[in-house]
Amino acid sequence: MMRRWLMAMMFTAAPTIAMAQSVATRDRGTDGVAIGMFLLIVLVTLLITYRSAGSTKSKAGFYTAGHAITPLQNGLAIAGDFLSAAAFLGISALVYANGFDGLLYAIGFLTGWPIVLFMMSERMRNLGSYTFSDAAAFRLDQTPIRLVAATGSLVVVLFYLIAQMIGAGKVIQLLFGVHYLVAVVGVGVLMTLYVAVGGMQATTWVQITKAALLLTGGTLMALTVLWHFNFSFEQLFATASKIHPKGAAILAPGGLFAEPISAISLGLALVFGTAGLPHILMRFFTVKDAAGARKSVFYATTCVAYFCLMIPLLGFGAVAILMSDGSYFNVGSSGQFNKVADLIGGPNMASIHLAHAMGGPVLLGFISAVAFATILAVVAGLTLAGASAISHDIYGQVIARGRASDLLEVRISKIAALVIGVVAVLLAYAFENQNVAFMAGLALSVAASCNFPVLAMAIFWRGTTTRGAVAGGLAGLISSVLLVVLSKTVWVAAFHFASAPFPYDNPALFSMPLAFLCVWLFSVTDRSERAARERGAFDAQFIRSETGIAAIAQTGGVAASAS
Template identity: 60%
Template sequence: MKALAALAALLASGSALAADAGARPLNWPAIYMFLAFVVFTLGITRWAALRTRSTADFYTAGGGLTGFQNGLAIAGDMISAASFLGISAMMFMNGYDGLLYALGVLAGWPIILFLIAERLRNLGRFTFADVVSYRLDQSPIRITAAFGTLTVALLYLVAQMVGAGKLIELLFGLSYLQAVLLVGVLMVCYVTFGGMLATTWVHMLATTWVQIIKAVLLLSGTSFMAFMVLRHFGFSTEAMFAAAASVHAKGTAIMAPGGLLSNPVDAISLGLGMMFGTAGLPHILMRFFTVSDAKEARKSVFYATGFIGYFYLLLIVVGFGSIVMVGTNPEFRDAAGAIIGGGNMVAVHLSHAVGGSLFLGFISAVAFATILAVVAGLALSGASAVSHDLYACVIRKGQASEREEIRVSRLATLGIGVLAVILGILFESQNIAFLSGLVLAIAASVNFPVLFLSMFWKGLTTRGAVAGSLAGLASAIALLVASPAVWVNVLHHEQALFPYANPALFSMTLAFSSAWLFSVTDRSERATRERGRYLAQFIRSMTGIGAAAASRH
């Protein structure tokens, strides 16, 4: 409890410094509500941590969650800063085209339901690397999976850091640099509360219950916001859209496609990345090992799809309502006429417009706590890739002690946190949903091709899987750096080397092609044995015979 009080004191002292420096007047009711809720969620995390009794509890919450519970937890993972803050900001700026970032992710869930969920639960135990390496050579697969996990986790962290930094900047009156540094400190504290009690992997039991609670609260809060917006327009969506078009700088063009992505290649590439990238996010795939069997895994996807789809419907109302209720209100603009806190904060301003200071504090706290849980989970997933997959399994050949793994994991967490802060500062001006779209493109290029091929293609070999992952990773990162988002907006060159904003169409193609080519040309004895083991894998994936069972709580 002393540590919890220290967190509150840290935030409060930062607010006092900002007030002394003559910053914008602080909204103390919102700040008190924010602090109370963040301390409450940290307490919930600590409570869940103390319930951990085994490695299975720590890795996968014992595998004993119901489909409904796991579906809510998955929804909590997905409706984070990128969704609530980023997509509403996309709609505020671009109107109809902001839906691309919502529908792209939603379209990925039927793929997970019909292609991945059942086989993933039957074949794996803790991570998706267990599935890919089921019949392949463990060490090379785990090395490449670790690098892919690290890359996806780090870049996904950047989007969350930008959202959390902007939120703290807005609420507490700090500079963006101070806010991002503060989020980094809180992330370390959150990881500490979450556990690292006997292993170095993600504390799934703690984060699952926190995500369930926050998913319910965020869905409830957003529902209230949407209700109040519709009430403002007499419960007429037609009146809301007409009012938004009348006050937006783009006029009726916000109701038509093409304003954000006029190039069809960009649109196709974004759609592919959003759909298949969702099926390649390591922290989402781990959720399917927290249920008892394949049936509950399918139920998880069904419930998650419903919750996420409902949330995105609400964001349409939030985004277009913000155009009128935030965009035309001078209270939410600075002296230069820009939105206070940046465009990513329009949903937060809307909560103030419809519910006052206390509701602003509630929405800010729920959004921030959701970000913090995702940040902690991503940091731990990246750290576990270093400490377990690389250090313990590859470097020490399974001979590392728990203490050594924990020490390496803590150092890795610190390193990941520092990199996330640096990149968060560099990408300050980028839309959060756009950043998350780039991460999904990398996940679609690195993880999804080898995961899909390992489950559905008998001919995949270790050499092909490694080549596919590395080709997807290298090409996705290279094209991302050469794209306008980084080459022009961050590195400030005049013209991008790669003309498209999203690399998924090209990097995914290269990943699949490389995996196929290096597999069909592999005539080694190891490759023959790996192809021969596919039948046993197929039987287990379809029947669940031999799959890991749930532990009793």
């Protein structure tokens, strides 16, 4: 074990040193702090992984850190899992470019959380043990439900992971001046190590570290921005609207959400997608009981809300402070520059440049390191969720029918993590210069249209049968993927057709109701013996989901595999 770990260490060290060297050789000469912080984060997370290695011997240890994470720790880890680099750099960039409209994304991200708390978290913990499919398949036929749920999970994980990896590669390339491939391989090796060696325990602590760093870094930046404007919001907004090319329009809703159908569709994907993200749902199993799951969502919601209050300050602050300073832009020969598009590294770098403007190289180094940690924590969570879908749902429950030994299932999970890591790196490399903006959106749409309807109907509606859940899940999965392919972002931007058959960017408004409709239709028309048995098992599931009392599990009946 030890030797294998050390060998893996050497593989990680290579790109790390390469990154550090190329930072050191850059001209700005101010990046010592960035390198130091960066190496410190790599070292700390590897130490966490090393110390967690012993916890991955059993299934419960590997998938859930032995259900022994406290609610506060889990809340921070959920926030760390959820707040991606897309949220940190992307939403502040949206505020930078569009003002108010960017803030709406932040609110959409946040509004999913109360829904997760009221509908999902406690019931998930009561019904399942390792993955959300445990809850979905509680009283339904294991094989088909697990296959649909695992497919939904893997689609979500892969698309989300590729989008994150490409973003990560670009950000690290910009921050440290290393080659894109080196950056992507570095991230891939680190995330695979965290998951394969340290399992949920290591992933959790990487996420907690990241959440603490992100919240501290964001607070520091927000405070310096406010201090710069004498702690007056009015002064900040007035300066920003005076200097932004769109003027005072950035303080009001603009074109981004003017079209109601697109806006509602995006809203549905943001709100209900959160309740169907496999890496988020999995985190509820790391705490002791349903009360722990509930409390952790409260802590997570508070962190995400705090983050949502900070992000517009950073975005508007970047407008007010950077736009008057030509040194942050690629200035053309005429001395003119576009205040949004010509920002060095693109608008996504707004927060990073703001850090430099507010706190010089020290804050720049710190915030760059925060962005790096942010990326690592999210991809690690995704990899673990994908590996669990393969090892626990597909191998453990479908192929081995619940009879696999802990040792074998954990080993398969580690291999799956490695495979996911390799696939993610290869795809991120292949798609480097493709437009992948749709991928993160697609991941949320699939989560809202496949995972969420299956799970919600299985938990809440007595009438749901295996046939209905499978039909609904597949309908949601296929329709959401198909509609994204037929939308402008793929059909026109990637395939270069003249116009898109599907006029909206986000499919959730159509694919999610279709999934619910199919679950209902194929359930009520299901007259089989199995359907009657599944409806009959609802009462026991209801009791278990409300109280945690396992009335049937003790008899080795329907729910045996879920406990």
